[in-house]
Amino acid sequence: MISVTKPFLPPKNVYDSYLEGIWKRQWLTNMGPLASELEMRIKEREGLNHLLFVSSGTIALQIAIKALGLKGEIITTPFSFIATTSSIVWEGCQPVFVDIEETSLNIDADKIEAAITEKTTAILATHVYGNPCDVERIAEIAQKHNLKVIYDGAHAFGVRLKGKSIFDYGDVSICSLHATKLYHSIEGGLLVTQDNALLKKMEYMRNFGFAGPERFAELGINGKNSEFHAAMGLANLDYLDSILVQRKKLTERYWLRLDKANLVSPVWHKSATNNFAYMPVIFENEETLLKCMEQLKLREIYTRRYFYPSLAAILPYLTPVSMPVTEAMAVRILCLPLYYDLAVEEVDLICRIMLNAKNN
Ligand SMILES: *Cc1c(COP(=O)(O)O)cnc(C)c1O
Numbered sequence: 001m002i003s004v005t006k007p008f009l010p011p012k013n014v015y016d017s018y019l020e021g022i023w024k025r026q027w028l029t030n031m032g033p034l035a036s037e038l039e040m041r042i043k044e045r046e047g048l049n050h051l052l053f054v055s056s057g058t059i060a061l062q063i064a065i066k067a068l069g070l071k072g073e074i075i076t077t078p079f080s081f082i083a084t085t086s087s088i089v090w091e092g093c094q095p096v097f098v099d100i101e102e103t104s105l106n107i108d109a110d111k112i113e114a115a116i117t118e119k120t121t122a123i124l125a126t127h128v129y130g131n132p133c134d135v136e137r138i139a140e141i142a143q144k145h146n147l148k149v150i151y152d153g154a155h156a157f158g159v160r161l162k163g164k165s166i167f168d169y170g171d172v173s174i175c176s177l178h179a180t181k182l183y184h185s186i187e188g189g190l191l192v193t194q195d196n197a198l199l200k201k202m203e204y205m206r207n208f209g210f211a212g213p214e215r216f217a218e219l220g221i222n223g224k225n226s227e228f229h230a231a232m233g234l235a236n237l238d239y240l241d242s243i244l245v246q247r248k249k250l251t252e253r254y255w256l257r258l259d260k261a262n263l264v265s266p267v268w269h270k271s272a273t274n275n276f277a278y279m280p281v282i283f284e285n286e287e288t289l290l291k292c293m294e295q296l297k298l299r300e301i302y303t304r305r306y307f308y309p310s311l312a313a314i315l316p317y318l319t320p321v322s323m324p325v326t327e328a329m330a331v332r333i334l335c336l337p338l339y340y341d342l343a344v345e346e347v348d349l350i351c352r353i354m355l356n357a358k359n360n
């Protein structure tokens with residue numbers, strides 16, 4: 001069986017060595033030393049000034065929306081994971097969908113202004129598969145209309161744009177450290193901002209608003225993460241470079257083998273690095289996609305239609321709206337298996353099955 005993703009696990013003795021410290025200190029959660037160390041190590045690695053380790057990418061999105069005091073309408077993309085949209089609704093705001101670019105599959109910045117009303121307070125865009133949005137154009141629009149910008153960088157760990165971490169763009173960027181993501185702490189998320197005051201506010205919010213044992217500075221929630229999760233994050237961090245090398249190698253192998261298959265990948269941002277977080281392929285039509293998917297499934301190889309269908313069309317708590325580019329692209333995209341210990345021979349097998357399916 002080959003699944004679409006498989007979480008990386010560090011050697012067990014590496015994780016155990018962190019556990020020993022936890023047993024010695026008996027400090028299990030609440031901004032413990034491992035959680036602080038993880039924040040520091042990620043800041044160092046990515047060249048970031050401010051960052052908070054929280055319990056999930058979703059809680060990071062919710063805290064970001066709350067901390068920025070957003071109300072009314074938030075412009076967002078229908079081509080993302082459900083949490084991007086649901087967090088907006090959860091925080092009592094109205095998502096307003098803007099269609100995506102056919103090339104990058106990110107929100108189409110040229111279509112944002114037409115969706116702005118007097119109720120619009122922010123833009124929440126996803127760097128889909130880790131591929132950066134047109135952050136410069138979005139910043140211009142936000143500045144002109146006095147809007148906040150949040151980036152859902154759940155897929156984007158490690159990506160750099162023009163020499164800076166992708167998380168350094170926007171008012172707040174979030175990342176997910178969920179087990180299915182490129183780099184993980186089992187469950188977990190990151191909140192990143194350049195704004196010191198906003199960081200402080202989000203830090204209070206992460207911990208019920210506590211500003212001392214008997215004092216509250218803000219409305220808060222429990223967004224803290226544990227020492228056990230931080231330990232996994234720390235253990236995995238030392239393997240991240242080899243994980244990236246391996247994923248790059250596997251991605252290149254896929255495209256070598258699929259060269260003649262009439263498939264394309266989303267167009268990557270010209271000035272950004274790639275983190276090889278996913279292996280998305282765009283088919284010429286849905287019929288061929290389904291044929292390949294089915295043939296792979298017969299051999300117990302599982303792919304994922306990520307993201308299908310359009311979030312603008314299927315949520316029971318929102319009135320459906322038509323997003324033509326999203327709908328046209330969502331039916332043609334399939335994510336192929338990609339993880340650290342996927343074998344080159346397995347990639348070759350997947351490609352052979354796909355080429356066969358396509359030619360029959
Ligand atoms: C995974 C994901 C999230 C949610 O992150 P969790 O850590 O699972 O809460 C949000 N947005 C996108 C685009 C994701 O892929």
